[in-house]
Amino acid sequence: MSNRIITYSEAIREAIGQAMEADPSVFMLGEDIGIYGGAFGVSGDLYHRFGAERIRDTPISELGIVGAAVGAALVGMKPIVEIQFSDFTAQAMDQIVNQAAKIHFMLGGELSVPMVLRAPLGSGTGAAAQHSQSLEAWFAHVPGLKVVMPATAQDAKGLLLSAIDDPNPVIVLEHKLLYKTSGPVTEDAVRTPIGVSHVAKHGKDAVVVATGVMVSRALEAAAILAEKGIDIAVIDVRTLSPLDMGPIEDAARATGRVLLVQEAPKHVGFMAEVSARLAEGRSLYYLDAPIKRLAGLDVPIPYAPQLERSVVPQIDNIVSAVEDLMREP
Amino acid sequence: MTNTIDPLLAHPGQELSANAETARTTLQGMWAVRLFEEAVDSLFARGLMHGTMHLSIGQEASAIGASAALRATDFITSTHRGHGHCIGKGADLTRMMAELLAKQTGYCRGRGGSMHIADAATGNLGANGIVAGGIPIAAGAALAQKMQGKDNVVMCFFGDGATNEGAFHEAVNLAAIWQLPVVFVCENNKYGMSFSTEKSMHVEHVADRAAAYGIPGVRVEGNDADAMYLVCQEAVDRARSGNGPTLVESVTYRWKGHSKSDKNLYRTKEEIEEWRAKDPIVQFENKVIERGVLTREDVDAIAAITRDKIRVAIQEATTAPDSDPAELLSSVFRAVQA
Known part of the structure; x- marks a missing residue:
């Protein structure tokens, strides 16, 4: 094909x-x-x-x-x-x-x-x-x-x-x-299975779990972080329901540091579920830092471009959040 | 606007009461609805049935007369007050009773109860707990018939209250612009729970609303099984022949309250008595006897036989296994074929 x-x-x-x-x-x-x-x-x-x-x-x-x-x-x-x-x-x-x-x-x-x-x-x-x-x-x-x-x-x-x-x-x-x-x-009609999370990038220092446009932003952040000597994994959740926690758990255990990124407002968002599942499971014992979420502000999306950008995570926000995560003791 | 032609004058000799076979089927259907609902009312009152239910006692001619116009391959969508529609389309009384008694052998395996009886085998796409929820679904099922080149018709039952929901207007408009094979049957029993149609609409009749979509609207005496049948037959023929939907307003009345919490504070005893005097079953029995189609003995025997069927349904359902919590999590999705 x-x-x-x-x-x-x-x-x-x-x-x-x-x-x-x-x-x-x-x-x-x-x-x-x-x-x-x-x-x-x-x-x-x-x-x-x-x-x-x-x-x-x-x-x-x-x-x-x-x-x-x-x-x-x-x-x-x-x-x-x-x-x-x-x-x-x-x-x-x-x-x-x-x-x-x-x-x-x-x-x-x-x-x-x-x-x-x-x-x-x-x-x-x-x-x-x-x-x-x-x-x-x-x-x-x-x-x-x-x-x-x-x-x-x-x-x-x-x-x-x-x-x-x-x-x-x-x-x-x-x-x-x-x-x-x-x-x-x-070209062929190749199916992507529903209910399977995807490792978009392997990495050893931290894992960023993302959805939608945040996956490509996380990958761009990964390139910037690589220049700074930080090697992150990126997981593309792909299917929110039913949720496949397997690759997320694996990467959490392997890296010990987890950043969850979503565009939607943070409060009661999808990544709260991912966070809770990690915290409920044995992966928690492998973590070197608390699970961190980077999400949209809890406000309606505004019109002005500078306002709109400031409401949802951008590439530099992901870079900073990973750097913060790496500074956790 | 609203068609006010007397269907009985327009179709002499084609009434359900005109021959013994259809008269018998009609009476059996109406008695099955009446006795099924009296039985569940009693089971509920005695604490043997839980949840809630919405009884259509008094409206039997509407459901049974309308569904007499359908073929086995036609479809229906129904409502929270849907026992009559399910029975009219041929549902099995034992499986219905088993569902209400929370049994594994019930139509929904105990997951739906009274408001959600569906039966793929008889073309019943489901009773619906959301007012007007079934109306767009009926339009979609009718669209599928058209796209699949089939000549099946969808009969969509709903109440007067549903005609104030956006879903009604969106779905009737879709059915009209696409000329879909669907018959919208509004059972106007005068109240959406406690709110009367005089207060909830600024048009006189539900059928008048058809004009807004450029489709025929017909108002019919819903307690007259013959009139219901003839009007619906015409609407079904129109739909089947590709001439689009019809809005049928069946004027009827529920004798019982909206549901189990109803204290009837919004209507008078006199009004209820007035409608009880228009009992659709008594009317139909008297007519077939007067016409010499059936005898008093015949009609009494039909009631007695149906009473026995309901008794058997209760017995069979009561002894069935309770619905099984073990299968809950595996039942949310249909398994994907590999």
Whole structure:
């Protein structure tokens, strides 16, 4: 199988195209995904390739759209819903939380909801508080939802293909700053398994555990730290639910120092769970320093670029946090 | 706007009460709903059933008349007040009773209870504890029928209260713009819990709301199984032939409270008595006897046989194993095929 350098956004489109070619029950629905090509250009030319039936433009009705996907999924279709900004999932929460997540369990196991919900999350675009949130913890807190956050172009394709295969509802949270980033991506429809954390970089001095755009920021921080003689490992969590703690525990034991990085506000965020799991387990005995979290401030995302940058972790913040961690006795 | 044609005049001779077989099935269905719910009401009162439930006693003609218009391959979505819809679509009484009695053999293995009966085998996509929660789901299931090239129809049951939820408006609009094979059946029993439709809507009838989506809206006497059937049959035919959704407003009334906490402070005894006098089962029995389709002995026998079926359902369900906590964690997700 050959690799090319393509963008994260192209990788997602390629995954959808390959899944739709392979399975007539796969279709896409969402706002402005047709002729417009998607608010972030992800669906692109899919409308011209597959037509209006399968690349289905919808009215601005997030609750209705997700509900329609749930209903279609119940009777043999494999819908991929695009929600234009993940913030708008708030409009659709009943169908996501009370319906999609619970149907298989609550109705006794005969029915299931093989639905994929894709939504861009994150700040950095000057879109302010209602278009910039990182709401992954909402979904990860609900039993019955799988939650993935691809950090690379390859995983954007591979995790989405696995999500489409999965007989359960999968929330795919794509970072909008990553859409235009590029990386090597297999031409074949190679799956990234759901529920497997990934060692993005090995290192011996400390481990940074990250999600979404924080993975690439952690890798850039690692390069700066390397020049300063600090060798960090970076773990890309990839799947928030179900969470694979294996590589995180291994790296924590090997390095003795753990920094958890997320864009979302710190209070009751996803990394609080990772921290708690580490603290509950035997890895705690291997640590040379307290577990440290670097997260977004507990404020809504502001508009002004200098304000927005100051609210979420940047590369230099990660560098400083690791240096602080190394100074712990 | 709202269609006020008398369905009985429009379809002479096609009523459920017009022949012995359909009359019998209709009475069996209505009695099954009535007696099932009287039984669970009594089990609850005696402390033998836990949780809560929402009884549709008084509304039997609506559920049974509407579902008589469906084929086995058609689908329904239902509500918290859904026992009638489940029975109308062919649910097994023992498995329903077992679910309410928290048994492993229940439709949901004891995980759902009264509000969540679903039965894939009979096309029941699930009763729903969220008001209006099933309406977008019904639209989606109907979209799937259309995309799969099947001629199945989805019948979506909900109450008057649901028509004030955003989900109703979003889903009916989707069904209208995509001309989906779905029949929206609003069972208007006059109250969303305690809040009356006079207070909750500024239009006179729920069916008037269809005009906002450019689809037909029909108001029908929901306590008349024949009228329900004929109106729904027309709506089902319209949906099946590709002519899109219909909003059917079934005007009916629940004799019992909203749920187990209801003290009936928001309505009068006189109003309840007035509606009890319009008992859908008595009405239908009298009609079939008057028409000479069944005899008094026939209708009494149907009630007696159904009473026995409910008794058997309770016996079978009671002796079934309790639902099993051991399988909880492994039941949240369907296993992924390797």
